[in-house]
Amino acid sequence: xxxxxxxxxxxxxxxxxxxxxxxxxxxxxxxxxxxxxxxxxxxxxxxxxxxxxxxxxxxxxxxxxxxxxxxxxxxxxxxxxxxxxxxxxxxxxxxxxxxxxxxxxxxxxxxxxxxxxxxxxxxxxxxxxxxxxxxxxxxxxxxxxxxxxxxxxxxxxxxxxxxxxxxxxxxxxxxxxxxxxxxxxxxxxxxxxxxxxxxxxxxxxxxxxxxxxxxxxxxxxxxxxxxxxxxxxxxxxxxxxxxxxxxxxxxxxxxxxxxxxxxxx
Amino acid sequence: xxxxxxxxxxxxxxxxxxxxxxxxxxxxxxxxxxxxxxxxxxxxxxxxxxxxxxxxxxxxxxxxxxxxxxxxxxxxxxxxxxxxxxxxxxxxxxxxxxxxxxxxxxxxxxxxxxxxxxxxxxxxxxxxxxxxxxxxxxxxxxxxxxxxxxxxxxxxxxxxxxxxxxxxxxxxxxxxxxxxxxxxxxxxxxxxxxxxxxxxxxxxxxxxxxxxxxxxxxxxxxxxxxxxxxxxxxxxxxxxxxxxxxxxxxxxxxxxxxxxxxxxxxxxxxxxxxxxxxxxxxxxxxxxxxxxxxxxxxxxxxxxxxxxxxxxxxxxxxxxxxxxxxxxxxxxxxxxxxxxxxxxxxxxxxx
Numbered sequence: 001x002x003x004x005x006x007x008x009x010x011x012x013x014x015x016x017x018x019x020x021x022x023x024x025x026x027x028x029x030x031x032x033x034x035x036x037x038x039x040x041x042x043x044x045x046x047x048x049x050x051x052x053x054x055x056x057x058x059x060x061x062x063x064x065x066x067x068x069x070x071x072x073x074x075x076x077x078x079x080x081x082x083x084x085x086x087x088x089x090x091x092x093x094x095x096x097x098x099x100x101x102x103x104x105x106x107x108x109x110x111x112x113x114x115x116x117x118x119x120x121x122x123x124x125x126x127x128x129x130x131x132x133x134x135x136x137x138x139x140x141x142x143x144x145x146x147x148x149x150x151x152x153x154x155x156x157x158x159x160x161x162x163x164x165x166x167x168x169x170x171x172x173x174x175x176x177x178x179x180x181x182x183x184x185x186x187x188x189x190x191x192x193x194x195x196x197x198x199x200x201x202x203x204x205x206x207x208x209x210x211x212x213x214x215x216x217x218x219x220x221x222x223x224x225x226x227x228x229x230x231x232x233x234x235x236x237x238x239x240x241x242x243x244x245x246x247x248x249x250x251x252x253x254x255x256x257x258x259x260x261x262x263x264x265x
Numbered sequence: 266x267x268x269x270x271x272x273x274x275x276x277x278x279x280x281x282x283x284x285x286x287x288x289x290x291x292x293x294x295x296x297x298x299x300x301x302x303x304x305x306x307x308x309x310x311x312x313x314x315x316x317x318x319x320x321x322x323x324x325x326x327x328x329x330x331x332x333x334x335x336x337x338x339x340x341x342x343x344x345x346x347x348x349x350x351x352x353x354x355x356x357x358x359x360x361x362x363x364x365x366x367x368x369x370x371x372x373x374x375x376x377x378x379x380x381x382x383x384x385x386x387x388x389x390x391x392x393x394x395x396x397x398x399x400x401x402x403x404x405x406x407x408x409x410x411x412x413x414x415x416x417x418x419x420x421x422x423x424x425x426x427x428x429x430x431x432x433x434x435x436x437x438x439x440x441x442x443x444x445x446x447x448x449x450x451x452x453x454x455x456x457x458x459x460x461x462x463x464x465x466x467x468x469x470x471x472x473x474x475x476x477x478x479x480x481x482x483x484x485x486x487x488x489x490x491x492x493x494x495x496x497x498x499x500x501x502x503x504x505x506x507x508x509x510x511x512x513x514x515x516x517x518x519x520x521x522x523x524x525x526x527x528x529x530x531x532x533x534x535x536x537x538x539x540x541x542x543x544x545x546x547x548x549x550x551x552x553x554x555x556x557x558x559x560x561x562x563x564x565x566x567x568x569x570x571x572x573x574x575x576x577x578x579x580x581x582x583x584x585x586x587x588x589x590x591x592x593x594x595x596x597x598x599x600x601x602x603x604x605x606x607x608x609x610x611x612x613x614x615x616x
Contacts, residue, residue: 162320163353165340167418168370173341177366181357 023240030233047234057235060219064199067130067215071137072145072194078138079145079190084175086146087153105143113140114207121208128210136208137201141194148193152186153179188250196243271296271454272317272422277326279312279478286312288478289326294422297452299445301465304475305501310458313475314424317456318347331421341370346420350427352411354399360386360410361395367418385413388447405436412444416451425457429464441467462502466490474498496612499543506549506584508542509614520611523580525558530606539614546573546587548608551594557601560584562594576602 030048034041051057082102086095105113117136126132156179164174180187202217209215216239220232270293279287287309294300302310315321317328319340328335335343346367355363364385365378373381386392389409394402402410408428415423428444429437445468448455459465465472466486474481474489482494493499500507513519513526514536520527522542534540551574563583564575572590575583586602594600
């Protein structure tokens with residue numbers, strides 16, 4: 001028995017090390033006094049201080065956050081519309097086609113989607129920059145938001161909306177007053193999913209953005225090619241802390257709600 | 266129905282694809298009446314209720330409320346409220362906001378809402394529950410909140426879809442009395458949908474018995490029970506023995522059952538006609554000796570106030586008979602049964 005118990009613990013430990021070991025090393029190395037990421041030279045916060053001086057890196061972080069927030073908001077709004085039409089309008093003629101079209105980006109190679117977006121921007125004569133970055137990110141994160149919201153609306157009891165209408169709410173009023181508050185945790189989930197997807201995207205951003213709108217993953221990637229300094233670790237650690245904080249807050253905000261944000265967040 | 270009708274359902278038909286849910290259904294509900302739609306599942310009673318509420322539109326016919334045709338009026342503009350079978354309470358709102366929901370949609374002010382919600386909580390005996398969350402309530406409390414929410418806007422007609430279905434037996438009986446009492450006090454017309462005959466018999470002023478999209482009979486509970494219009498109603502409402510046989514007019518009027526000739530006082534059916542006699546268990550008298558049809562006690566079931574017996578007779582499946590507990594019949598005992606000439610109801614066999 002003891003042997004089995006020990007083996008089980010070891011398996012769990014191995015799993016956690018596999019998943020989170022690299023992240024811990026990354027965070028630890030951001031406090032490395034040495035210039036080399038591979039050699040520990042004592043504790044220091046100098047790379048965080050250096051970061052404050054590095055305006056290019058901070059600009060990239062700001063652009064990434066702004067693009068993520070904006071594109072996630074657009075993706076959630078469009079995803080809600082798509083989810084409503086998929087769950088409420090019955091079996092309309094082109095439903096299967098629509099369903100497929102919505103879900104295609106889930107399986108489409110990112111390189112292909114990026115190239116397609118680039119071709120479209122060029123064809124439409126659009127100057128590449130922040131706007132095209134947001135459009136591109138909204139395009140590819142919307143399908144994820146839709147999947148989350150379709151699941152939420154499917155599990156939502158339609159009798160609740162009927163009850164609201166029966167009590168005098170218009171069909172639209174019933175949706176806003178009853179259905180939306182009930183799926184609010186999933187709206188938060190959908191937004192956060194789109195937000196994090198946008199934040200860490202490198203491929204599609206490389207295709208769709210232009211000069212002056214370099215995202216953080218692009219900046220980090222280009223720095224790494226020149227040689228990694230613990231400064232990259234520092235900004236990555238900050239990013240990690242930020243995402244953790246947002247997810248923690250959203251878990252707190254949606255705690256105890258019937259349909260959980262916990263499925264994804 | 267003694268009062269003037271508030272709701273008229275006129276020749277309403279409804280199909281779902283090839284399935285006929287309602288076929289030329291007409292009925293009226295009086296002002297302040299407690300009306301029940303009773304029938305087995307799939308009989309169309311729920312469809313009829315949803316049609317009255319406005320969630321379905323009839324293929325033919327119309328629904329008239331207080332003289333106004335409701336055709337084309339969406340649910341939110343009908344002065345009809347519904348208590349849903351699942352209660353459909355809003356999980357994101359507390360008890361107060363659930364009950365106040367309908368009042369707010371009508372544009373009631375803060376004070377009016379507060380006053381009216383307080384009154385409703387008092388009626389359903391949930392004072393002090395206003396701030397509770399829905400998930401903190403027991404099944405019985407949820408049921409009462411759902412009732413209060415449906416009553417709060419002061420509807421002309423309240424629809425109740427299996428309102429007691431989710432409650433356990435003891436609570437159901439208690440709640441039946443409360444529901445009846447509330448209806449009597451508010452003088453609102455109630456239409457209840459149920460498949461539970463005890464519930465319909467106990468609550469309703471009048472009952473409509475439905476089967477396969479048709480109304481089989483409408484009448485007060487005792488009339489439905491004592492004078493069922495056809496075999497289906499007789500079999501559906503209350504326990505009954507359905508005895509197949511034929512009529513003989515040879516020297517009087519007789520119903521010839523497989524186990525003997527029974528004298529009848531009703532003389533509507535002609536000689537030789539096939540017929541069925543519906544006999545309630547308590548309409549069969551049972552004795553240890555004397556005249557009467559011979560039978561054997563097959564089974565005895567204690568039911569508290571009465572005892573249910575199964576009496577084996579010739580050429581017929583065992584008859585259900587109820588007798589007083591004190592009679593003390595035992596299985597295997599030979600008995601005599603007697604059926605009065607005016608007991609039960611005869612149906613023509615062509616049905």
